[in-house]
Amino acid sequence: MEGKIIGISGSVVTVSGLEDPKMNNIVFIGTNELVGEIVKIEGENAIIQVYEDTSGLRIGEKAVDSNEPLSVELGPGLIGSIFDGIQRPLDKILDKEGTFISSGIKVNSLDREKKWHFKPKVEEGKVVEPGEEIGEVKETSLIKHKVLVPANKKGIIKKIVEEGDYTIEERIAVLEDDGKTEEITLMTKWPVRTARPVKEKLSPNIPLLTGQRVIDTMFPVAMGGTAAVPGPFGSGKTVIQHQLAKWSDADVIVYVGCGERGNEMTEILATFPELKDPKSGKPLMDRTILIANTSNMPVAAREASIYTGITLAEYYRDMGYSVAVMADSTSRWAEALRELSGRLEEMPGEEGYPAYLGRRVGEFYERAGRARILSGKIGAATIIGAVSPPGGDISEPVSQNTLRVTRVFWALDASLANARHFPSINWLNSYSLYTDGLDQWYRKNIAEDWPELRDKSLATLQKEAEINEIVQLVGYDALPEADKLILDVAKMLREDYLQQNAFDDIDTYASVNKQYKMLKIINQVFDAEKAALDRNVPIEKIQAISVKPKIARLRYTSEEEIDNKLKEIEKDIEEIKKINVEK
Ligand SMILES: Nc1ncnc2c1ncn2[C@@H]1O[C@H](COP(=O)(O)OP(=O)(O)OP(=O)(O)O)[C@@H](O)[C@H]1O
Numbered sequence: 220m221e222g223k224i225i226g227i228s229g230s231v232v233t234v235s236g237l238e239d240p241k242m243n244n245i246v247f248i249g250t251n252e253l254v255g256e257i258v259k260i261e262g263e264n265a266i267i268q269v270y271e272d273t274s275g276l277r278i279g280e281k282a283v284d285s286n287e288p289l290s291v292e293l294g295p296g297l298i299g300s301i302f303d304g305i306q307r308p309l310d311k312i313l314d315k316e317g318t319f320i321s322s323g324i325k326v327n328s329l330d331r332e333k334k335w336h337f338k339p340k341v342e343e344g345k346v347v348e349p350g351e352e353i354g355e356v357k358e359t360s361l362i363k364h365k366v367l368v369p370a371n372k373k374g375i376i377k378k379i380v381e382e383g384d385y386t387i388e389e390r391i392a393v394l395e396d397d398g399k400t401e402e403i404t405l406m407t408k409w410p411v412r413t414a415r416p417v418k419e420k421l422s423p424n425i426p427l428l429t430g431q432r433v434i435d436t437m438f439p440v441a442m443g444g445t446a447a448v449p450g451p452f453g454s455g456k457t458v459i460q461h462q463l464a465k466w467s468d469a470d471v472i473v474y475v476g477c478g479e480r481g482n483e484m485t486e487i488l489a490t491f492p493e494l495k496d497p498k499s500g501k502p503l504m505d506r507t508i509l510i511a512n513t514s515n516m517p518v519a520a521r522e523a524s525i526y527t528g529i530t531l532a533e534y535y536r537d538m539g540y541s542v543a544v545m546a547d548s549t550s551r552w553a554e555a556l557r558e559l560s561g562r563l564e565e566m567p568g569e570e571g572y573p574a575y576l577g578r579r580v581g582e583f584y585e586r587a588g589r590a591r592i593l594s595g596k597i598g599a600a601t602i603i604g605a606v607s608p609p610g611g612d613i614s615e616p617v618s619q620n621t622l623r624v625t626r627v628f629w630a631l632d633a634s635l636a637n638a639r640h641f642p643s644i645n646w647l648n649s650y651s652l653y654t655d656g657l658d659q660w661y662r663k664n665i666a667e668d669w670p671e672l673r674d675k676s677l678a679t680l681q682k683e684a685e686i687n688e689i690v691q692l693v694g695y696d697a698l699p700e701a702d703k704l705i706l707d708v709a710k711m712l713r714e715d716y717l718q719q720n721a722f723d724d725i726d727t728y729a730s731v732n733k734q735y736k737m738l739k740i741i742n743q744v745f746d747a748e749k750a751a752l753d754r755n756v757p758i759e760k761i762q763a764i765s766v767k768p769k770i771a772r773l774r775y776t777s778e779e780e781i782d783n784k785l786k787e788i789e790k791d792i793e794e795i796k797k798i799n800v801e802k
């Protein structure tokens with residue numbers, strides 16, 4: 220039965236006359252059939268948040284229940300796409316209308332005409348389980364799209380098509396279960412607010428390597444882990460997210476941009492398609508899905524965007540890939556939630572956010588994980604969320620609720636950013652709760668003494684902070700020589716190791732092997748200098764050996780050349796070992 224609009228308040232519309240309305244169902248609103256979702260049921264009436272611009276909508280217009288929850292289309296063609304928060308392809312909408320987005324345009328998320336080259340992987344007569352691979356499509360130069368038995372289906376393959384070209388709506392297989400047959404196509408659908416099932420979550424004991432020294436060495440995130448990047452205005456959140464999108468060793472990247480400023484998203488839309496995947500030289504978009512929200516898009520679509528993002532990520536996880544989701548910034552998502560909650564006249568909680576903010580944040584990050592997927596293989600979805608607390612004060616609700624559930628905290632710091640120390644991750648208050656679980660991996664795959672070197676370096680940096688307080692009181696000259704040495708080493712760690720210039724061709728990425736070599740040599744210099752001090756060599760004499768400029772150049776030294784440069788530094792270290800008091 221068709222309903223009727225009886226109230227409109229911004230993006231929230233009240234509809235009466237729907238037959239048995241259900242929470243989260245999609246309803247098409249008005250003559251333009253705007254997409255909306257039932258968010259509340261009040262007696263006979265359904266309260267609907269509309270994902271499109273509602274201006275021009277009138278009371279009395281019709282409303283039709285789709286009887287389906289808000290879902291995304293899943294199938295080949297996702298990679299390389301740019302969608303809005305409810306998976307409408309932005310590029311297509313642009314083509315069609317010439318402007319950004321107008322209401323009520325019906326465009327499919329995935330191309331219905333395009334033919335994909337499908338290769339079957341099973342024979343007719345095979346008994347298949349949910350999530351099992353029945354074939355594949357080469358989706359991009361970098362991604363093989365595994366065609367799976369849908370999560371809730373199983374049975375015997377009664378029929379499967381031959382290798383060839385098919386659209387996403389054509390039947391590629393017929394499944395029979397309990398006498399019932401079911402057609403399988405390349406496209407499926409999944410409700411965005413429901414997590415896709417896995418067999419079991421696995422412990423997070425492999426790092427997601429990012430090529431960013433302060434992250435991989437000091438505060439690593441596990442593959443399938445969660446990380447929060449809170450930071451004040453201009454502190455480098457977006458640059459970090461971009462660096463991870465470019466350099467992390469995930470197979471697939473889902474980038475959800477909720478920019479407050481229109482130009483921030485435009486920038487992404489302009490720059491991402493130009494970028495190359497550094498490892499393969501192929502376009503970065505060949506392994507990336509972009510979800511873009513700008514301030515001129517309706518808030519409800521922004522609220523939905525992170526669910527759309529994680530659902531697409533889970534879909535590729537279920538093919539056995541490691542997927543990383545970047546959400547920048549989740550504060551904009553939370554503000555959308557707050558605005559919608561206000562329109563629904565719900566009881567506001569802290570700072571006007573709904574009381575269920577914490578639960579929603581938790582449910583989102585809960586969908587991350589490294590997991591044994593239905594097929595028995597392993598896949599992972601890592602979530603990295605930026606948070607932009609007003610004034611940079613993380614005592615506010617979005618930061619607090621995020622830090623409660625995420626296991627890595629990269630604390631961006633305004634004073635570091637002002638001093639042009641980038642990434643401005645504060646080494647004194649950031650943390651990773653994955654460190655212990657990852658140590659074994661680093662020991663086995665990089666170096667036995669990796670954890671010790673890291674701990675020693677962090678301890679030096681902590682000591683520096685303590686010494687600096689003393690300097691404030693007594694001045695540098697009054698410091699014991701051992702403390703002066705620590706200040707020297709800590710400066711190297713900060714300037715030549717933790718700092719990393721995203722815009723320098725070489726410095727932008729450092730393999731973990733390079734990271735290890737750099738960290739090791741700095742600590743070798745430290746040890747040699749310390750031993751010299753212990754032999755009563757005056758610090759001026761130690762400082763006179765010009766090892767520091769060489770260390771400073773390592774950042775900008777390519778992976779091929781680094782060993783040669785290390786040899787030069789090793790010669791200096793030998794010299795430090797030889798200096799004597801008498802000389
Ligand atoms: N790793 C880096 N290397 C060099 N420069 C950097 C780095 N990180 C950040 N910057 C500098 O800081 C500027 C601001 O960074 P960014 O836009 O990422 O901040 P933000 O926290 O996202 O800001 P906003 O709150 O406005 O979204 C960049 O334009 C760049 O000049």
Ligand SMILES: [Mg+2]
Pocket residue numbers: 456457458483547
């Ligand atoms: Mg930003």
